[in-house]
Amino acid sequence: MTLARHLGAALVIAVIVVLLSIQLSAYRDYQLAEVAAYLVAVAGLTVLIGLSGQISIGNGAFMAVGGYASALLLTHLGWNLVLILLASVVVAAAAGAIFGVAAARLRGPYLAGATLMLAVALPTVADQFQHQLGGDQGLSVAITPPGFLGGSFPPTRWQAWVTCAAALITLILLANLNRSRVGRSWRAVRDDEIAASLSGLNVARLKVLAFIISAACAGLGGALLAVVTGIVAPGAYTLTLSIALLTAAVLGGLGTLPGALWGSLVLVLVPTYLTNVGSSHGLSSAASSSVPIAAYGVILIVVMLVFPSGIQGGLRRLFGSATPMPPVLSRRRIPFTALRRPAPGRENQEEGPS
Amino acid sequence: MKRSSRARVAALAGLTAAAVVVAGCSSGGSSGSGGSGSSSSSSKLTASAPGITATTITIGSHQPLTGVAAPGYDEISPASNAYFQYVNSHGGIYGRKIVYKVLNDQYDPTITATDVHQLVLQDNVYAIFNGLGTPTHLAVVKYLNSSKVPDVFVASGCECWNATSTEPETTGWQLDYVREGKILGNYIKQHFAGKKIGYFYQDDEFGQDGVKGLDDEIPKADVVARQSYNPTVTNVAPQVTALKAAGAQVVVSFSVPAFTALLRLNSLKLNFNPQLVVSDVGSDPITLAGLLESFAKQGGATVSGNQLTQGIITDGYLPSLGSASNSWIQLFTKIHSTYLSKLPLDGNVAFGIAVAYTFVQAMFKAGRNPTRQDLINAINSGLPAGPSVAPYAFSASNHDGITGAYMAVVKNGALTPLGPVQVTDTSAGGAVTTYSTSQQAAPASGIPSP
Numbered sequence: 001m002t003l004a005r006h007l008g009a010a011l012v013i014a015v016i017v018v019l020l021s022i023q024l025s026a027y028r029d030y031q032l033a034e035v036a037a038y039l040v041a042v043a044g045l046t047v048l049i050g051l052s053g054q055i056s057i058g059n060g061a062f063m064a065v066g067g068y069a070s071a072l073l074l075t076h077l078g079w080n081l082v083l084i085l086l087a088s089v090v091v092a093a094a095a096g097a098i099f100g101v102a103a104a105r106l107r108g109p110y111l112a113g114a115t116l117m118l119a120v121a122l123p124t125v126a127d128q129f130q131h132q133l134g135g136d137q138g139l140s141v142a143i144t145p146p147g148f149l150g151g152s153f154p155p156t157r158w159q160a161w162v163t164c165a166a167a168l169i170t171l172i173l174l175a176n177l178n179r180s181r182v183g184r185s186w187r188a189v190r191d192d193e194i195a196a197s198l199s200g201l202n203v204a205r206l207k208v209l210a211f212i213i214s215a216a217c218a219g220l221g222g223a224l225l226a227v228v229t230g231i232v233a234p235g236a237y238t239l240t241l242s243i244a245l246l247t248a249a250v251l252g253g254l255g256t257l258p259g260a261l262w263g264s265l266v267l268v269l270v271p272t273y274l275t276n277v278g279s280s281h282g283l284s285s286a287a288s289s290s291v292p293i294a295a296y297g298v299i300l301i302v303v304m305l306v307f308p309s310g311i312q313g314g315l316r317r318l319f320g321s322a323t324p325m326p327p328v329l330s331r332r333r334i335p336f337t338a339l340r341r342p343a344p345g346r347e348n349q350e351e352g353p354s
Numbered sequence: 355m356k357r358s359s360r361a362r363v364a365a366l367a368g369l370t371a372a373a374v375v376v377a378g379c380s381s382g383g384s385s386g387s388g389g390s391g392s393s394s395s396s397s398k399l400t401a402s403a404p405g406i407t408a409t410t411i412t413i414g415s416h417q418p419l420t421g422v423a424a425p426g427y428d429e430i431s432p433a434s435n436a437y438f439q440y441v442n443s444h445g446g447i448y449g450r451k452i453v454y455k456v457l458n459d460q461y462d463p464t465i466t467a468t469d470v471h472q473l474v475l476q477d478n479v480y481a482i483f484n485g486l487g488t489p490t491h492l493a494v495v496k497y498l499n500s501s502k503v504p505d506v507f508v509a510s511g512c513e514c515w516n517a518t519s520t521e522p523e524t525t526g527w528q529l530d531y532v533r534e535g536k537i538l539g540n541y542i543k544q545h546f547a548g549k550k551i552g553y554f555y556q557d558d559e560f561g562q563d564g565v566k567g568l569d570d571e572i573p574k575a576d577v578v579a580r581q582s583y584n585p586t587v588t589n590v591a592p593q594v595t596a597l598k599a600a601g602a603q604v605v606v607s608f609s610v611p612a613f614t615a616l617l618r619l620n621s622l623k624l625n626f627n628p629q630l631v632v633s634d635v636g637s638d639p640i641t642l643a644g645l646l647e648s649f650a651k652q653g654g655a656t657v658s659g660n661q662l663t664q665g666i667i668t669d670g671y672l673p674s675l676g677s678a679s680n681s682w683i684q685l686f687t688k689i690h691s692t693y694l695s696k697l698p699l700d701g702n703v704a705f706g707i708a709v710a711y712t713f714v715q716a717m718f719k720a721g722r723n724p725t726r727q728d729l730i731n732a733i734n735s736g737l738p739a740g741p742s743v744a745p746y747a748f749s750a751s752n753h754d755g756i757t758g759a760y761m762a763v764v765k766n767g768a769l770t771p772l773g774p775v776q777v778t779d780t781s782a783g784g785a786v787t788t789y790s791t792s793q794q795a796a797p798a799s800g801i802p803s804p
Binding site for chain 2: 025026027030034124127130135136137138140142156225229230231233235236272290
């Protein structure tokens, strides 16, 4: 039943996206594709944080894994796009599994620290394997629209279709997962691990599973972004990206899929919009290139002060329960649960001298 | 329950649609293409190509205005823009004013891709001009060529911009690193014969092209150490130690300014004093002196930048900033004092003005109402050397820019030429020869004649 409803909604959205992409200018299609690519990654992260209660500052590294996997498969094996995207999901999921198992015993700030290490270390791998990974220059990912669309079909519209389709499929799967037994178990683990394990849930396995799924989403997002921008290079996957993903998830509203959409929109549109505003008000290039960074900080502070549960939470509060949707993923409002430190007493029990 | 779920689905659909509309509308309404209601009665100027109106020519670029590559290089686009302002206030190009839109890519190829898509698709630029950096610009070359957007005078000496059969829209400008390596290598072969040579180079196309040129000239047996660095790792002590251990008496460096400074400071620390020979991009004395002083200060030491750059051997393809009587330097000084007084008059500013001058030359040659192809045709038919001391290689089958340079030594913060201009080609056997034609003076108006 749930699946049917989600599929119906997705179909409606797909039609809207196709119609819109035809109306929009080529550059807006490009931005739409970027938003969809980031949306996949942010959605995976918001599930990890909001549902399973773990935190990752390293999902940018999984995006790199997906991006490089797709570039390598394209250059060396020449697979078709769908296969490449699926393969990058699998590769990133495998990377997530390895890391997830290794980090399964870590929690809160310690887990964050471990993922932080991943975000810092992984991009430099490209420099170690100059020949295979192209060093700082990276690898190019040149994908052209398929022939049946005709030679004059705008490439950016096709990119928007591909990324939006991938994003929709991801969102349907995540929304269903949330309504499934796994989603309920995650929430149980998030709210109280001890109670969950007393009820017979395998806490460690559930946490690793959440990590794998979020890594898989990041991998797909990275592969899509590589297709859109036409390049994978280590400069794109620095710590800044991982933090930007986290910021987008928090800004949008943790644990909600529409929140992931708001977050991705802010991530893509705010910087370009503000650079344009800066330069059209006569600021020098150097000055207007600093405006987005400053504004991003201001937006973050304002949203966190006014809407502690993110943009989606704010919308829900403004319009009451009637208009916008209740949270897809969670019935409770969870302002940044993952960073909530356990009560001091509990912490001592958990991490006391052993 | 059923009811609320259905409402939820509808709401999700609505939300997404709204979001997409937001994506579509934000910052909208900039730059309608070409056909601004030009008063055709008063002028024959037409909107002959994307980015060209009766009154303006809009071009774009990607530059590192913040981030690791910004020190020094962030002066280039303001300097180019200053020259465009000068041309605009002296009649423009056939009456059209140049609008130069620069986006910051932070030297990150992924941002470059986004920036260039914005410039081409949204800002509707006529051409991409002087996009800076080898790794960054490589990210957009294919896109620009498949979109048939002129991609002129890339700010990088990579040999990769010369691919007229596959990438006819892309052209180089500055002396490419292979030629530069050959010219530096030729000088070393003649003046430091029998000495032990060490290489220090950036481990990418930039350094590798340079080494290719050096190896064409310097006997293999003389090279005692080959040390490369990665621009994201600032500790070069291991490389400098290895150069010292190998007993290098001459160190040739294909490095960006920050790493030339690190090489110099690390050598100083090890009491290792080889003769330094540095590629043009990493040897601007003013940029270098500033970096040396600030790095030393971070390490708790005080050094004199000018003293440490003294005696570095390098090459130059623009007239030396020290030669005040040169008409081009006088032009650079005039532009600098009118529009750029906040910046130092250094090699980066000279570069920015000189490359902008070349663009104006090409635009005049492309005609009154040029299409995009007209600009490429104009470059393919060759350009006069202008501010460059050596001729351009530009032709239909060659998109390399400047073909030669003079050797120079740094004295008191400026280049003192060591000999005549040398020219060469990019082939392994091609000889390095002296170019004896003297440079033409800058036009009195400061603007190339149509």
